[in-house]
Amino acid sequence: MWRRVRALLVKELLAVLSDPRSRWLLIGPPLIQLMVFGYAASFDLNHVPIAIYDQDRSEAARQLVARFAGSPTFTVESQLSSSAEIDRLIDSRRVEAVVVIDRRFTRDLYRRVPAPVQVIVDGRNSNTGLLIEGYAGGILAGFGRAWSRSHGGRPPPAVLDARALYNQTLDSHWFIIPGIVALLTQVETLLVVGLSVARERELGTFDQLLVTPLRQIDILLGKGLPGLLVGLAEASLIIAATVLWFHVPLRGSLATLYLGLLLFVLAVTGIGLAISALSATQQQALLGAFLFMVPSIILSGFATPIANMPMWVQELTLVNPMRYILVIVRGVFLRGSGAGELLSQLWPMALIGIATLAAAGWLFRKRVT
Numbered sequence: 001m002w003r004r005v006r007a008l009l010v011k012e013l014l015a016v017l018s019d020p021r022s023r024w025l026l027i028g029p030p031l032i033q034l035m036v037f038g039y040a041a042s043f044d045l046n047h048v049p050i051a052i053y054d055q056d057r058s059e060a061a062r063q064l065v066a067r068f069a070g071s072p073t074f075t076v077e078s079q080l081s082s083s084a085e086i087d088r089l090i091d092s093r094r095v096e097a098v099v100v101i102d103r104r105f106t107r108d109l110y111r112r113v114p115a116p117v118q119v120i121v122d123g124r125n126s127n128t129g130l131l132i133e134g135y136a137g138g139i140l141a142g143f144g145r146a147w148s149r150s151h152g153g154r155p156p157p158a159v160l161d162a163r164a165l166y167n168q169t170l171d172s173h174w175f176i177i178p179g180i181v182a183l184l185t186q187v188e189t190l191l192v193v194g195l196s197v198a199r200e201r202e203l204g205t206f207d208q209l210l211v212t213p214l215r216q217i218d219i220l221l222g223k224g225l226p227g228l229l230v231g232l233a234e235a236s237l238i239i240a241a242t243v244l245w246f247h248v249p250l251r252g253s254l255a256t257l258y259l260g261l262l263l264f265v266l267a268v269t270g271i272g273l274a275i276s277a278l279s280a281t282q283q284q285a286l287l288g289a290f291l292f293m294v295p296s297i298i299l300s301g302f303a304t305p306i307a308n309m310p311m312w313v314q315e316l317t318l319v320n321p322m323r324y325i326l327v328i329v330r331g332v333f334l335r336g337s338g339a340g341e342l343l344s345q346l347w348p349m350a351l352i353g354i355a356t357l358a359a360a361g362w363l364f365r366k367r368v369t
Helices: 002-017 020-040 059-070 084-091 105-110 126-150 173-203 206-210 216-244 254-278 282-298 311-319 321-335 343-368
Strands: 048-054 074-079 097-101 117-121
Touching: 020 173, 020 216, 048 059, 048 084, 059 074, 059 097, 059 105, 059 126, 084 097, 097 126, 117 126, 173 216, 173 254, 173 282, 173 321, 216 254, 216 343, 254 282, 254 321, 254 343, 282 321, 321 343
Parallel strands: 048 074, 048 097
Antiparallel strands: 097 117
């Protein structure tokens, strides 16, 4: 049996690797996507354009404005002279926020009462608006502490001392890029496996396979194993780029990481074989692969926490293998998690892999009989 499977495996790998265009598609696009996503995808805010409406025009107000101008988060685009300009600037998206310093600002500081400073934020992107409010609040808090020290005022009764574990600089790339390892591994595995049987049907060579001594299980394994090997190879390439190029720390064991990736690629291989078995042409296989990929990414926790989703959607994510691999990859990279700690993520992926491979085998038998 394994001799026949090995012969079909070599045939599939040669079909993929002997073509220069296929080799480029396996290596080039994943690296390009990693670079694009790695640099473009970020939850951090930098150089956010803002405007200042300073009604006080005092030394204290200028010190506060200097803090905003000196922050890497904000770029002061305009100094306003009237409130009528605020709506126009935000409506035209020239600025994301306007800081309004009240004319009583300095007077209230010396009277030891809260000094009013208003931040008007463009709320069309609610996530960005909340981040801007948080950054602006931090700058105002820092200004208040510095003013109290230099003018003999009482310090605030409670001071927040924030410390971040596992990602001390709170660089969102450390969170996003390990997730891209799982994302690109899924994309490449699905495309390689999903197109395998469909390509044979489209070329008319699949019927020739059926009249060879190869059994259905042999053909299934011969079509699935190349995708498994290609998926793990792609994952290795992306992991190396993540560590060596983007300098994301890999704190855990490679054995644990590859165990998770192996189970993940097995599950995705089963899904890809099922799509391939249902598809008569490569175009149908591509459509089926993308129909699966989009919801699997949305329901994985890649960008939005699963805990924020409705309960019925959370239950739906339990059958999504990408949900589990994201926890594993981020845990190994950032926390140094071991296999024992990640066991609750590993065994569901093993079950999903068994189920998808069994479903692919059943669909395969139905299509060839």
